[in-house]
Amino acid sequence: MNGVNEKVCDVAVVGAGPAGIAAASAAAEAGASVVLLDDNPAPGGQIWRGGVGMGDHPEATRWLERLNAGRTTILSGTRVYHAESGALWAESDEQEQRVRFGRLVLATGARELFLPFPGWTLPNVVGAGGLQALVKSGLPIENKRVMVAGTGPLLLAVAACLSEKGAQIACICEQAPLARLGRFAMTLAAFPGKLREGARLRLAARKAPYRTGCWPVAALGKERVEAVRVSQGSHEREIACDYLACGFHLVPNLELPRLLNCRVAAGYVEVDEWQQTSAPGVYCAGEPTGIGGVELSLVEGQIAGYTAARREEAAKRLFAQRARYRKLVPAMQEAFRLRPELATLAKPDTIFCRCEDVPFERMQEHHSWKAAKLHTRCGMGPCQGRVCGAAAEHLLRWAVSTARPPVFPVSCAGLASLGRAGDSPESSGPPSGG
Amino acid sequence: MAERITVQINGQPCDVPAGMSVAVAVMLAEGTSRLSVSGQPRGPLCGMGTCFECRVEIDGRAQRRSCQTLCRSGMEIVTHERR
Numbered sequence: 112m113n114g115v116n117e118k119v120c121d122v123a124v125v126g127a128g129p130a131g132i133a134a135a136s137a138a139a140e141a142g143a144s145v146v147l148l149d150d151n152p153a154p155g156g157q158i159w160r161g162g163v164g165m166g167d168h169p170e171a172t173r174w175l176e177r178l179n180a181g182r183t184t185i186l187s188g189t190r191v192y193h194a195e196s197g198a199l200w201a202e203s204d205e206q207e208q209r210v211r212f213g214r215l216v217l218a219t220g221a222r223e224l225f226l227p228f229p230g231w232t233l234p235n236v237v238g239a240g241g242l243q244a245l246v247k248s249g250l251p252i253e254n255k256r257v258m259v260a261g262t263g264p265l266l267l268a269v270a271a272c273l274s275e276k277g278a279q280i281a282c283i284c285e286q287a288p289l290a291r292l293g294r295f296a297m298t299l300a301a302f303p304g305k306l307r308e309g310a311r312l313r314l315a316a317r318k319a320p321y322r323t324g325c326w327p328v329a330a331l332g333k334e335r336v337e338a339v340r341v342s343q344g345s346h347e348r349e350i351a352c353d354y355l356a357c358g359f360h361l362v363p364n365l366e367l368p369r370l371l372n373c374r375v376a377a378g379y380v381e382v383d384e385w386q387q388t389s390a391p392g393v394y395c396a397g398e399p400t401g402i403g404g405v406e407l408s409l410v411e412g413q414i415a416g417y418t419a420a421r422r423e424e425a426a427k428r429l430f431a432q433r434a435r436y437r438k439l440v441p442a443m444q445e446a447f448r449l450r451p452e453l454a455t456l457a458k459p460d461t462i463f464c465r466c467e468d469v470p471f472e473r474m475q476e477h478h479s480w481k482a483a484k485l486h487t488r489c490g491m492g493p494c495q496g497r498v499c500g501a502a503a504e505h506l507l508r509w510a511v512s513t514a515r516p517p518v519f520p521v522s523c524a525g526l527a528s529l530g531r532a533g534d535s536p537e538s539s540g541p542p543s544g545g
Numbered sequence: 546m547a548e549r550i551t552v553q554i555n556g557q558p559c560d561v562p563a564g565m566s567v568a569v570a571v572m573l574a575e576g577t578s579r580l581s582v583s584g585q586p587r588g589p590l591c592g593m594g595t596c597f598e599c600r601v602e603i604d605g606r607a608q609r610r611s612c613q614t615l616c617r618s619g620m621e622i623v624t625h626e627r628r
Binding site: 150151152157188190204222223225232234235236237238240241242243244245248249250251334335364462465466467468492493494497498520 | 561562564565566568569570572573576577581582583585586587588589590591592593594595596597598600606608609612613614615
């Protein structure tokens with residue numbers, strides 16, 4: 112660590128996926144000084160992740176050029192672990208970072224929802240987007256047998272990407288029934304671009320059977336996954352594989368919005384027409400306001416960025432475009448709703464919290480997240496409940512809202528600096544406990 | 546593929562392409578990234594910095610998320626199970 116680096120800006124943006132890139136670009140074009148912070152090695156988020164041997168995504172290239180044309184300060188590999196009114200605390204491998212801002216855009220994105228089932232902790236059982244990310248980070252996948260399972264449009268995208276890299280996709284298992292997917296396709300009819308993209312992905316993954324109403328019930332193997340047992344309700348079958356890529360759609364990253372007291376309703380950050388949250392001067396764009404895809408994230412990001420830079424008239428011109436893409440949020444929520452059978456997959460000894468190895472039977476002894484946490488240590492490991500907390504919300508119907516500083520494990524230097532948070536003129540008090 | 550660099554994984558030199566993440570280098574060299582608190586082998590899950598299953602020691606600093614760290618020439622990586 113080489114001391115603390117301080118930056119001051121008009122607009123700070125957290126997250127350099129499509130929403131954050133759009134927000135930073137718009138704010139910079141409107142004349143604001145902008146700092147963009149992101150925890151990955153390079154901007155792009157999950158969907159536009161570049162990496163070893165990957166072709167560029169043309170739309171990503173356009174947006175990255177637009178971002179770089181502005182004078183935005185981009186801090187990659189920088190993890191934000193605390194936020195207060197007017198200030199962010201972050202760290203990279205090299206240094207501590209403070210950013211003081213006038214207005215803040217939270218574009219923190221989403222993560223995959225993982226649900227526990229027997230064998231889900233075996234090595235090579237990875238997220239669907241997780242495996243895609245690892246392949247984009249250099250994992251050789253040619254001629255490997257991959258099972259893709261779970262729910263959501265990501266499954267097809269991952270199968271297509273991995274097929275193009277030479278993987279043998281054994282099967283794509285989508286838990287949603289065909290009827291719901293049919294209704295979703297009807298909604299997509301109003302979005303020809305989306306339909307074309309879907310057709311392109313299906314063509315790329317054409318060798319893979321796509322089974323609907325099909326879900327994983329167990330991952331089998333000794334040292335790593337060797338096969339997956341899947342169910343279609345009336346019958347089960349086992350399919351051999353080298354990797355199981357499994358995710359149950361997305362859940363938004365709400366740690367920073369919650370830390371800043373942004374109101375959250377029905378699982379998403381509430382925003383007004385300007386993408387303004389209930390916290391003054393704090394805007395939110397992209398997946399945390401509703402899972403709606405890359406186009407919605409881009410338009411929300413621009414609205415947030417223009418508004419944060421006080422260019423409301425430019426923001427307003429994008430309202431109609433946003434309204435169009437917002438229709439995808441409820442459509443996706445309905446199409447990829449989890450079937451009740453998924454709540455019955457975990458056995459008493461199935462690990463529920465992977466950080467602390469808490470089995471499902473110990474979780475079932477309790478009736479709330481807090482009680483389970485106090486008695487079992489679930490959610491108290493390094494991931495801070497990002498995996499098991501989301502699973503508990505979906506499977507046990509518990510209210511889980513874990514947000515307190517630091518929102519990621521940090522170095523001792525970072526922790527010590529939190530104790531001095533009260534030193535900053537805008538902020539108040541040390542981190543709260545409990 | 547890109548230029549190749551050498552990193553140390555649990556004391557063994559490993560030749561990897563520049564730009565590869567530490568998580569992938571560890572998967573290829575060791576198969577797993579850590580042992581869980583009850584001794585189960587684990588590998589990366591989320592691939593995007595939220596699950597912490599891929600955490601390893603890098604250049605003497607513990608609990609680094611290897612999926613968000615790119616290999617650098619001469620980097621010393623130690624997986625949890627060897628400690």
